Amino acid sequence: MSIDDPVDAHLQSLKQDLEANIADSLGAPTLAGILSLIPGVGAAVQSLLGGRAQRNVQRRWIELFLEMKKRIEQARASIPDHSYYGSEEFQTLLALAQEQLWTTHDKDKLRLLAIALANSGVDEFRGDDKELMLRALRTISPSDLRTLDHENLKGWLPLTNRFEYSDEILGSLSRLASLGLVTEKFLRPDPNASDEQKLHSVLHFGPRRTFQLSPFGQRFMRFVAAQDGQQDETALP
Structure with a gap:
């Protein structure tokens, strides 16, 4: 990845901002005190109420876009029509990816998800059921x-x-x-x-x-x- 690429630089900057904000207060002191009394679960509930989970998902989006952009650049010669990535078909795949970002934090799986989204526009997979393959990727675990x-x-x-x-x-x-x-x-x-x-x-x-x-x-x-x-x-x- 080139640090001179303005898109990459902007995405990296957004990611750093999100990471810096994760330590912010997650709610009112009273609510935080009550939640802290719940062993183990309290922190997770706090993160949802305070928006930390949302920021984590946003960070995963950025990481996914960075990886997807890298793969698209690698496969550029094999992509017959770059307007595909603005199509309704691709939007459907993005919606499936969005659901997955809420339910996994595994970096390897997120990387494969990004590669799959990029490969969906490659000529080799023009005749494949890409939605079916993406659904399969969402269903199975890293193991x-x-x-x-x-x-x-x-x-x-x-x-x-x-x-x-x-x-x-x-x-x-x-x-x-x-x-x-x-x-x-x-x-x-x-x-x-x-x-x-x-x-x-x-x-x-x-x-x-x-x-x-x-x-x-x-x-x-x-x-x-x-x-x-x-x-x-x-x-x-």
Whole structure:
């Protein structure tokens, strides 16, 4: 980001002003005293009543716009019509993004949200259901995103290998499957195993399943990808 860019400089200045005001009084002394008596919850309620939550959302907007602007500049040659970002379709995506800003503070997810908004105007995604992909991004958690990007779900690997996933990862995979991002298949028991072995396997491990990144999941991962089209890899526990 160039410090000479007037748009960037203005956004950064707004962000600094918001951060400086966060420590301001959040309400009348009497109200603050009452709220302080509520263990743990008081501070959160104070922040909502005093406007701190609103300033946090405004700061997230600025961070999102900075990241989105950076991605648009990277993809400029692949954007056939820059007026798209003033269209009704893009306004719908912005409205979906606005709802997300109230419900997450995770910087990595906010960054992917900004990239997705920028990529919505790229020629590669002209025929995609961008609203569906943005809704999917809003629904899944940061840990779900890491699960989705793991090598175990890609290519032929899940079809040629059997993986034992933890309960936490199985829950994540089930959520991703419900969104169509992952394909879930039940495997037939080993025909060479005895009835006792088959029963033992079902009782201890449940039905054998395999999970694979779906075609929609593949498009989704490209939609939230930066210029190189790659995401960070994180090992599944």
